[in-house]
Amino acid sequence: xxxxxxxxxxxxxxxxxxxxxxxxxxxxxxxxxxxxxxxxxxxxxxxxxxxxxxxxxxxxxxxxxxxxxxxxxxxxxxxxxxxxxxxxxxxxxxxxxxxxxxxxxxxxxxxxxx
Amino acid sequence: xxxxxxxxxxxxxxxxxxxxxxxxxxxxxxxxxxxxxxxxxxxxxxxxxxxxxxxxxxxxxxxxxxxxxxxxxxxxxxxxxxxxxxxxxxxxxxxxxxxxxxxxxxxxxxxxxx
Numbered sequence: 001x002x003x004x005x006x007x008x009x010x011x012x013x014x015x016x017x018x019x020x021x022x023x024x025x026x027x028x029x030x031x032x033x034x035x036x037x038x039x040x041x042x043x044x045x046x047x048x049x050x051x052x053x054x055x056x057x058x059x060x061x062x063x064x065x066x067x068x069x070x071x072x073x074x075x076x077x078x079x080x081x082x083x084x085x086x087x088x089x090x091x092x093x094x095x096x097x098x099x100x101x102x103x104x105x106x107x108x109x110x111x112x113x114x
Numbered sequence: 115x116x117x118x119x120x121x122x123x124x125x126x127x128x129x130x131x132x133x134x135x136x137x138x139x140x141x142x143x144x145x146x147x148x149x150x151x152x153x154x155x156x157x158x159x160x161x162x163x164x165x166x167x168x169x170x171x172x173x174x175x176x177x178x179x180x181x182x183x184x185x186x187x188x189x190x191x192x193x194x195x196x197x198x199x200x201x202x203x204x205x206x207x208x209x210x211x212x213x214x215x216x217x218x219x220x221x222x223x224x225x226x227x228x
Binding site for chain 2: 041
């Protein structure tokens with residue numbers, strides 16, 4: 001039981017390049033989320049998917065797209081990377097209706113855009 | 115406007131003493147509150163939560179107190195241990211309407227000195 005996995009762990013991009021961050025969970029959760037964390041700041045929600053087949057914008061969606069490929073996988077795409085997107089990206093999943101209602105996080109992807 | 119605030123970026127306590135981490139929120143629709151702990155180079159992990167129908171929840175050394183009238187919650191760790199040294203994030207959700215989304219504070223770095 002791996003929980004939430006993310007690939008890659010590290011990535012360096014040049015301005016204008018594109019890439020996709022992958023996320024998968026094996027807990028059969030319906031909801032999945034993408035966050036970014038900048039130094040000294042909390043986690044800000046980029047996009048989320050309440051269930052398979054649905055996606056919605058979070059607090060900071062500009063410059064990103066997402067795909068909920070199936071119940072397990074939720075990917076985040078940067079079409080044209082910018083230095084302002086240098087950050088640590090976390091994927092998370094949760095099950096609505098759980099008593100504790102907590103989110104389970106992956107280990108993060110550290111992205112640098114030069 | 116930041117809806118969840120952790121006004122102390124850092125806190126240092128001696129091993130064995132009590133650690134008190136504070137969190138304020140502005141959105142009166144929030145009805146579920148969580149604390150997460152984060153070690154460097156790892157994703158956040160769930161620590162403890164509280165529903166707005168309660169004013170206290172306890173789990174071992176960790177207790178969360180909620181004061182709805184003041185829109186304030188606090189996390190007490192007793193006794194503090196060096197392994198508790200980490201960044202602690204407060205998060206809040208509007209459970210009934212929000213598809214599981216949480217709003218995070220900027221975190222408090224706790225250092226427990228041996």
